[in-house]
Amino acid sequence: MTEPVLETRNLSKRFGALTASDDISIDLRAGEIHAVIGPNGAGKTTLIHQICGELRPDAGEIRLLGQDVTRLGTAARARAGLGRTFQVSALAMEDTVLQNAVLGALGASGRPWGFWRPVLNDRALRTRAQEALHRVGLDEMMAAPCAALSHGQRRQLEVAVALTLQPRAFIMDEPMAGLGTEGSKRLTGLLDGLRAQAPILLVEHDMDAVFALADRISVLVYGRVIATGRVDEIRANPEVRQAYLGEDA
Amino acid sequence: MIAERHVNLALVLGLIVVPSWALAADEPFTITLATRAVILALAAVGLNIALGIGGLVSLGHAAFFGIGGYVMGILAYHAQTFTPLDLGAFSIAGTKAMPVIWLAAIVLSAFVAAVIGALSLRTSGVYFIMITLAFGQMFYYFAVSWRSYGGADGMSIYVRNSFPGLDTLVPIQFFALCLVLLGLVLYLNARLVRSRFGLALDAARQVPLRVRTVGLDPLRLKLAAFVLSGAVTGLAGALYADLNRFVSPAMFSWQFSGEIMVLVILGGTGRLFGPVLGAVVFVALEHFLGGLTDFWQIYLGIILLLIVLFARGGIIGLLCGKRGLHD
Amino acid sequence: MQAGAGPGVFRGPPRLQRDRTARHMSAILIVEQILNGLQFGVMLFLMAAGLTLIFGVMGLINLAHGSLYMIGAFVAAAVAGATGSFLLAMICALVAAAVAGAIVEIVVIRRLYAAEHLDQVLATFALILIFSEGTRWVFGSFPMYLEIPDYLSGAVTLPGGIQYPLYRVMLIGAGLAVGLGLWALIEHTRIGIRIRAGENDREMVAALGVDISRLYTLVFALGAALAGLSGAMVGAIQSVQVGMGEPVLILAFVVIVIGGIGSIRGALVGALLVGLTDTLGGVFLPELFKLFMAPAAATSVGSALASMSIYIVMSLVLIWRPTGLFGGRA
8 A cells, every 4th residue: 555645643642631632543545535523622623733733742743745744843844745724714814815825825935035026926826826716716706805705715715725835635624614505515516626636634523524525534532533434434333323423413 | 085095195295395395495494304204204114014014013123223323323433533443353444424334234233133033033922022122121221331432421423424426414415315215115115015025924914823834934024024124223223313413322212112113003004104104293293292392292192092092093094994005 | 202311220239338349349248239139129029010910910011010100109209208207108109009000990901901912012102101291290300309217217237247228128128028918919818819810711700700890900000009119119219200110110021021921920030030130240240351351341341241131131031931931821
């Protein structure tokens, strides 16, 4: 088997008495969407923070494309190929949609030290940003200030900014949160097409979306991965049904 | 609501028309006031790069203003006393040439800003404010105890420094020189705002996490902004010293740091011409209110308080409504 | 933009006997300077404790804290001048600063709790302008003096035969007593429990039915009273004038940056560190440089370096711990 694109090995993180990540080993393989689900407080956000570099694990290792990135900061991991979207949109609200996307392209170019030429006139950056916006269906909104976007459009823009990075792996933190059925369906379609470009580690509460999209699912409960497998395996797993559905139902 | 560019245009026209009138009416004091406004505006434009775009609340910018002033003072002092300036390993001659003095002021204040910025940016929020304030005080006390250059009394420079082709002692010529410099810096500032760096820095102020997530380091962006900011304020300090032909530790005082910040907020934070409007209004208030009462700063305090509590966008915000530096 | 050069902060040393020069740098001189540093540090602590409390509980950076210090000093000087009673002057100073603090909190400050730090800085800077100019308007530009009463003047003989001014001994004692009282208040009273709770979770405290805005006014007035008391006590060993508060304010900032914002214990440690560094540096650094430099140059370099010493200490602490010695959050 080829090496996974992204992998955590025995990741552990404690906050005082609380074990937020308990020996987590999951992997993300080329071409797949790997969903991480679990009840509230299962440690999904903590896991993402560690993968993206906002939190340092107490023990364990994070590997991206075979390289150990455990000690790298957020920016360095982004440069190494992680494209992340946020649960609560982290966009420059005072800027336009296009500016937000260009920021992504600028980050990907690695050359922010231009003081003279207008960044929006830079053809390469602009093209890259526009392509990403087109991909998520925000062409029409390019000149709009970000603050004027609807909730769903902000979700789309989040994905577009991640796209401008042309990442090797996407990390998406509840992209469906707060979306209506319609918006959820549209974003599901978008993500479905993305997996060919780069695999997606998808943390999500929306079970319809998860079962529609995921190639594999890992179930996180109290910081532990209690099961990993294909959708049908997870559906059938008694432990999952008890721990997960038992709480939900 | 008035378009922001109309306000800017009126401001530029005012800065040309009023001194021209003063020249015709033989009112040199008005020209000096206008020069003062232009130089303070330049200092505030400098601060605005860090504060308005970068979101860095520096309460120690007097350090750079003072360094610019002392660079001018020291170089001119050695030129007027015909003594070499001993720098340890080697010594250089003083100079009265403005371009050389400006360059030295810019380089030295940028260097100091890099050191102060690198230390202060280890922290954020209130710590950053207090630390920049404390570094400003450090320079203040250093200047007070530095007896070779006047200590607490400061030192006088007898003849204004020279600029090729100009008679800088003629008020309108010195004014024009300062205005051109201000215009140049504003132009560079406008380019910067729209540049790659400007976009990244502006985002680093709004959402540092996003900037990291696209692979950029917000701290390095902010440090660069702090250095540029310090350099511009340092240049203003050199001009200010030349205007008064006098430098003293007061240029390093924390009150001055506070006042530059007031200029920025009075006009409108993050607006290209905000600091310019703020400086013009400040100098006008100082002149007219100061003529009416010895306690004019009470009124300045009240105006400032009202602006902070009720008019967050400053005067430009009141006139033009909400909008950022770029649109 | 005439910035008043700050009047000498209450850093100590009017040395007792001028003939004790550096050449006989005796143990007596060292002890004397340590006491001066201690006295300076204790007074700084009273300022810093109020600042750090106000920041810790309300999240407010208050530049006008120095104005409350100044108000204390002016009221003390005026009351002592009118009545001749030093004790009454101290009490009036404390009450006046507390009342001024409460008024300012109700009229201006409480609108700033939710505001950005920049707004807090500017609004409290505006308050400084108003207070300073207002004081100049009421009391004039000339310094006032507060006499040390007879029963506190003169010197005491400390163990080892060291003569030291009684008043400064009193300052150290009073400052430490107030510090102890503050600690007891916060650790062992109901108000203290609420203050500590307010630091941790203001919504929760409000939800539990504590009148949060009264609590905030109270904390602000308490901080103001400490500043006013400190100003009044120091007013007797330096001239009382407009602008006396700000140099102290800035040193108090250095103190709480070193100690960690929000930590009273940090304020105490930081204040003593700053007080001792500043006092001892000013006396001993020039002497140190005389060991290997010409005396004139040594005095110049030494005193320049001494004036920067506390800021150097601050930088070192920051490099080591960006949130201060006892600080948790940035």
